[in-house]
Amino acid sequence: MGPKITNALVFVILLIFAVFCLAPFFFLVISSLRPGVEMIRQGISLNIDFSALNFDNYVLLLDGKEGIYLSWYFNSVVITVVHTLLSLLLTSMVGYGLAMYNFKGKNAVFIIVLVVMMIPVEILILPLYELSISTGLIDSYLGVILPFVVAPMSIFFFRQYAQSLPRELLDAGRIDGCGEFKIFFKIMLPLMKPAFGAMGILQAMFSWNNFVWPLIVLRSNDMLTLPIGLQSLITPYGNNYDILFPGAVMSVIPIIILFILNQKAFISGLTVGGVKG
Known part of the structure; x- marks a missing residue:
């Protein structure tokens, strides 16, 4: 052939x-x-x-009695953006540190990361809920964002990717008088753009589609995220299809745009970071 x-x-x-x-x-x-x-x-x-x-359904969705949809949309956007940026910053630094530095307890920390990856999220919900109550994070953006902002899978991915970076750049940066943070942000971070592209899309999708934890933490109607808000339109007494379908279509648009703008980095990050280390 x-x-x-x-x-x-x-x-x-x-x-x-x-x-x-x-x-x-x-x-x-x-x-x-x-x-x-x-x-x-x-x-x-x-x-x-x-x-x-x-387009009558879209007019009703954005301008009718269901105007609360825009609040749900805004909540999802804020939570997704803040969660994704914080997650990328923190997990990349942890993964980079585990890959590039030798320190006492390094292997133990990495083993803990692997163990946490194996723990089902459902087991963590109750202790996280009690912690959120004691810290006053119920019904707030931070209550949704903070518990899952440092994802062990993201740490593992950045560690595997950082192991492919040349360690000679560390010594070169130190000779030039750069501190460790400056080396990371000025030298290493630009080389890790494919990894940031891949994990950025994955973390954004996780935060945008997250349902169980926001359902537990958020209580007021105007603080709900899109998945919970759209689910509330499905009731035993009837489904509001006029709002449900256009709302579902609009909820997919941000992720599609994010992937289109970042698809090269996404593919490169998965193919390069996934085979090295």
């Missing part, structure tokens, strides 16, 4: 996978443009009347 035929076959297979992956999102967008009554009557159907599609 020639290379052209092989490439064509791979392209067709990937195209089929892409169609299957994008089909749910396509129907989600179409459903968001249809009246909720039609969803109840016909459900999701391949027989689409494009002349009946309109």
